[in-house]
Amino acid sequence: MTDTKTQDAFKAREQLASAASSEVIIDLNKVNKWFGDFHVLKDIDLIVHKGERIVICGPSGSGKSTLIRCINHLEEHQEGTIIVDGITLDKNLKHIDHIRTEVGMVFQSFNLFPHLSVLENLTLGPIWVRKMPKSEARANAMKYLERVKIPEQADKFPGQLSGGQQQRVAIARSLCMNPKIMLFDEPTSALDPEMIKEVLDVMVELADTGMTMIVVTHEMGFAKTIADRVIFMDEGDIVEENEPNAFFDNPRHERTKLFLSQIL
């Protein structure tokens, strides 16, 4: 009985997932992770297709940040398999380095390099990792700075920019590496309200280009506009997963209902 039920659930999720396209780019299978004794991720299964845009939400401590940090191996999972772009994440450092060049990440606290100018922040990866000639890297960086609408800040240092501008630089820095996947870990949580919009606008534009995106956020308006799927996590579990309209208008799980009633 329970077996068929889980199988049904799995099928339903599969259908939801395959709505976007067919090429699988991230495949998490029974992923478990502990911080000491604390079980943060419990048997997480997740399949992401190329070009899909997924929003993950949930209360703090639910494991949503840990989940996306496992995808580029900033956190190491202990059980289960993670396959990104056809490469299994394991102890092999070469695989990890390779995956990190394919997966861009934007953090809540920006993590720009304060001792380098904005332009140097953007060209560092292409020059040192991609071995791009300097002039080309600079032109490339300016292109992305224009895309996030702050080309005039190229020669400033991160400390001289506002939070919203810094976060847009961080997005541009990731894009300069020409990644296949972009991960966003609460990109607007550290920002003043009037700056949230400028960052979300950039992310919406990025979504329109067909980038595969996984976004941990509580910006529900944003989720409704761009997400193909919304995933709700609680206590290390994926509790509910649905396409955004159904998710917000008709949450089914008790905890989802409670969570949505608190934040909306």
Place this chain on the structure above:
Amino acid sequence: MAFVKTTPSMARKAPLSEGTLLGWLRLNLFASVFNSILTVFVLFIIFFTVKALWIWGIADAVWVADTRRECFNININGACWAGIIAWLDGIFYGRYPRDELWRINLGGIMLFIWMAPLWLPRVQGKILVGLSTVALYPFLAGYLFAGGDKGVFMQIMVTAAIVALAANIANAAIGFFINGNLPDFIIRSIRQNEAPEARQRNILLAILAALFIAVFVWQMNWTVEVVSWTRWGGLFLTFVIAGIGIASALPGGILLALGRRSKLTVIRVLSTSFIEVFRSVPLITVLFMATTMFPLFMPEGFVLNKLVQVIIAVCLFNACYLAETVRAGLQAIPNGQYEGAHTIGLGYWKTMGLIIMPQALKHMIPNIVGSFIGLLKDTTLVSIIGLFDVLTILRSISKDGPWLGLHQEALVFGAMLFFVLCFAMSKYSRHLEAKLSTGHKN
């Protein structure tokens, strides 16, 4: 209850204490009766100290005399600077042969020329300038000072140093006067700027090789007379020990600090024990160990000169101290910086070299310079194991026949010398901090 402001607030003049000298005096020195009494009292003490020093050191001082007795005859209340002046050569160069002093001067001038581009605006490749100073200059200077027969190794290093110095000067001149850097300039002047990068690189390498061979052949016949290390002394020796110590302690300290934070157990344990052992013994002990114990562990007939042993001891000792300073700096860098670096695909060494170290070292400038100042002052300890550093020379003045008993002046002069050097370093570190600051830290 609504409030709407109707008239804007006007800016007013700042209170007296801001900006004017009189206001500052009122606020800081004469704020209350007790405060005023203290101020007057301190001014009184300063006045008498300075006055006494002025009379002894300048007004009543004797500048020209042949012996200390003569000084006394001219003015017994003043300092006898004539003795110091007579000994200046000794203080600066120790017992280095007087005919060969030009070698020390040339070495000093070369160091100045080598490092000057670091302070010139618009010059490119300053990191290379700094690295070559540390990596190549010591060989050129070392040969110049010690002289004698160059082995093959020294031939190569001296050649490399000369080539590097020439390239450095050319690069600095191009950067300063016409903007750009040496490689670009060469490529442009032979009209190869459209050529593919690999070809450009090959051309540059060929020019470098040709230059290297030319210099190598030229310097083969260039030798200078041997000057045994036992004749090195004075401020020159102090600079040699402190200079090598400073240049090698920082890279050594960085490596040890990284080793101590390494995930590899063997490296971590080795680095940690090395650091802890050297940090828990006084420098004097290390110096004695280096000169008396170390030869016992070496195979029979293996003789390393005492100066080299001392320099190695000073380097290791200070590397261990700096390792802890650097480690503290590394710990101040938030984890997000490592994560940011990892997400753009940088590996361990690139993360450390490009992201973490530059920030950590910047935070650490005051502490690092503090260690360097300590190192410079600690070099005076080598007098105990029989090297003639500047302090030994200063103290030997009082045992020199004509200047018998000239302690005070010699030591005051030594104090002034060290003060000038250390104060300059400290000031420069402040300047560096201000220059490298890039606004907010996060």
